[in-house]
Amino acid sequence: MLSTKNIISIDDLSIDDINLIMENADSFYEVLGREFKKVPTLRGKTIINLFFESSTRTRTSFEIAAKRLSADMINFSASTSSLKKGESIIDTLKTIQSMMIDLLIMRHSDSGVMNFIAGNIDVPLINAGDGKHQHPTQALLDLYTIKKSFKDFKGLKVAIAGDILNSRVARSDIKLFKRMGMDVTIVSAPMLLPENLEYFDSNYVYDIDKIIEDIDILYMLRMQFERQDRKYYPSIKEYNRFLSLNMERLKKMKRGSLIMHAGPVIRGIEISENVMNYAENYSGFKINTQVTNGVAVRMALIYLMLGST
């Protein structure tokens, strides 16, 4: 049903694929709101969650999505596996594949590792995040969240703020948002940017105040300390001055504009403690909505990948 067997990068999906996922997500979202939150659609299908890097929301989100569709979901943790005994990653994957599974969902800290893996196994693969490279399902759930608030994607002004250099979310989101016709501005400091900024084909500012009054969506990124091999920013104070969302900036934002974040939020760095506490009263604050939408979008994706095989 989708034009691609594997979803490694957001570019693997055609515009038709993306529209199909968006159109179907509402029906899966409805299932989540039921008292009995399970449908028998994918009975007898087996899905493996293979996470080589820590995750709470993505892993749980995929697990809930699979279980709501009645697929069997097995969580495979790299730290307690034979990888510890010295088995290579390919041999581990071939072993898992030999257990006759239908779909592999994988996260790994090495950027680009998914292409190598997909070339060595036959099972369909969803990339749940590979290093600094891509996180396609995050981009899809972000797009779905935006779709629910705006009539049309074309011309929406999005600012993506923070650690672009180390962010796979930014790489997937910017690509997808641009393809859907949105106007993307990167808000960051030179040391948090990749060398080839032109790759993103987006506007750039270093100071969040330059765009805060004008945007429809503010997408905040977390500082990826686990991927930063050196100190990229002089101090948190400096970061707060140019790149953080505080109450003063929140008040300047347009009516109906959205605040988004892939989570986890580090309070006091990208978003202030005050804003986080106030957020529940503000309908444009979508961080928790994104999580719910993520389950619906992943259900739609798994259905479209497995329902047609």
Place this chain on the structure above:
Amino acid sequence: MKEKASILNENDIERILKRISHEIIERNKGSKNLVFIGIQKRGVPLAVRIAKNIEELEKNDLKIGRLDITFYRDDVASKIKPVIEITDIPFEIDGKDIILVDDVLFTGRTIRASLDAIIDFGRPKTIQLVVLVDRGHRELPIRADYVGKNIPTARDEFVEVRLKEIDEIDMVTICQAE
């Protein structure tokens, strides 16, 4: 698809739905405990029309839900539906008499899936099935409680129901693949 015969026109459909509305009231001794569920897509406007007829006769308000059965199909693997329609049952069904409405009754597999879906929402007192057309060829032990018209068909024929709400015309025809 080649059109072979026109079976029902606008007036026929209107008369059938009026008759079925009366039958529903008669069998249920009124309409107090009734709720309506239309099966996506063309069962939905039919459910709305029947409920409207009964509301006029009984001077009351009736609840109507919509059900898409894609999640409950037994052939998800072979026939994936491109876009799944919305399921919306915004009322309690426990203890209710459900009037389940679809356009065509054929193999019975859609109804089997609908029954499973409804049971996931609660425990109705009864489920009664309305179909505009029964074309035979059942593969499961399922029958309708209210039938608009029995139309004997060959297996390779196709019954096309068109309704104003979706297709801008009320019409039932038999077609054959060319």
